Amino acid sequence: MIKSTASELQNETTHSIQQALLALPELAILAVDDVDINLILLSSFLEDSNIQLTTVTSGKAALTLCNQHEYDLILMDIQMLDMDGIETTQYIRKTDNNIGTPIIALTAHTSSEDINHILSSGLDDYLTKPIILETLIKLVQTWCVLSDTPELIQNEGIPEAQGNLPSVDWELALRKANFNHDAARELLSKFVIMLPEMMLEIQEYYLSLNINGLLSHIHTLHGACCYTGVPGLQSRCFDIESMLKKHPPQTLDNQIELLVNEADNVLENAQELLDHLQID
Numbered sequence: 001m002i003k004s005t006a007s008e009l010q011n012e013t014t015h016s017i018q019q020a021l022l023a024l025p026e027l028a029i030l031a032v033d034d035v036d037i038n039l040i041l042l043s044s045f046l047e048d049s050n051i052q053l054t055t056v057t058s059g060k061a062a063l064t065l066c067n068q069h070e071y072d073l074i075l076m077d078i079q080m081l082d083m084d085g086i087e088t089t090q091y092i093r094k095t096d097n098n099i100g101t102p103i104i105a106l107t108a109h110t111s112s113e114d115i116n117h118i119l120s121s122g123l124d125d126y127l128t129k130p131i132i133l134e135t136l137i138k139l140v141q142t143w144c145v146l147s148d149t150p151e152l153i154q155n156e157g158i159p160e161a162q163g164n165l166p167s168v169d170w171e172l173a174l175r176k177a178n179f180n181h182d183a184a185r186e187l188l189s190k191f192v193i194m195l196p197e198m199m200l201e202i203q204e205y206y207l208s209l210n211i212n213g214l215l216s217h218i219h220t221l222h223g224a225c226c227y228t229g230v231p232g233l234q235s236r237c238f239d240i241e242s243m244l245k246k247h248p249p250q251t252l253d254n255q256i257e258l259l260v261n262e263a264d265n266v267l268e269n270a271q272e273l274l275d276h277l278q279i280d
Helices: 006-023 034-045 059-068 085-092 112-120 133-141 170-176 180-209 211-225 229-245 250-277
Strands: 028-034 054-058 073-077 104-106 127-130
Touching: 028 034, 028 059, 034 054, 034 133, 034 180, 054 059, 054 104, 054 211, 059 073, 059 085, 073 085, 085 104, 085 133, 112 127, 112 170, 112 211, 127 133, 170 180, 180 211, 229 250
Parallel strands: 028 054, 028 073, 073 104, 104 127
Antiparallel strands: none
């Protein structure tokens, strides 16, 4: 028996995921995230399904909609600037329309303490970032009782890069966008536009020793990196976010410098790639 090639396995897995996606019934889902790029990815994931996805960028906007409409499922980012996901969930639980709607946390924090805190605060389940379409479908199947939906083929996945991480990895960007070239290009384009301003804010918060502001913006950048095929910058964000929880800011001089340099590399390499894709 001839073993399947990596390409054949990828095609088989993608076909299975698309079958399961198309089999999802008509559902109304609300996604809440203050990072627009995350909502773009969710929209691209579900655009060919029967799901009606509504997206908002703040807890207050989500609460307004939840007072007006009933949803089958709510995807709730936990760390948001105006009103975090836990507080937003507690208010939603008091609405007539969505008092019993399953609310799923979207989080990059997966320690047992973080998850216990999320689940004990009124959320029903969690979905880790970066979001993978296969995992999202399984979650919808679980909470919307879709017993007749085709089972997904177990995805063995493709190992992440080892050693020196590239500044821009187009193949990784495609995988994160479920091999949707247009969506991957749009996500990377928007990331290139937003990155310079994000880096200025990060440096300002660092120089002013505003640890809470710095942590919040590093977390936001980290989340955006997860979907855009920039593993080097994502790794730098992860290191700094971890250090901010354990060390004083004086220890971050080298890490911030490395982050700035990597952001410059991303901007240069991403623009070259986008120009090349435009020509093609």
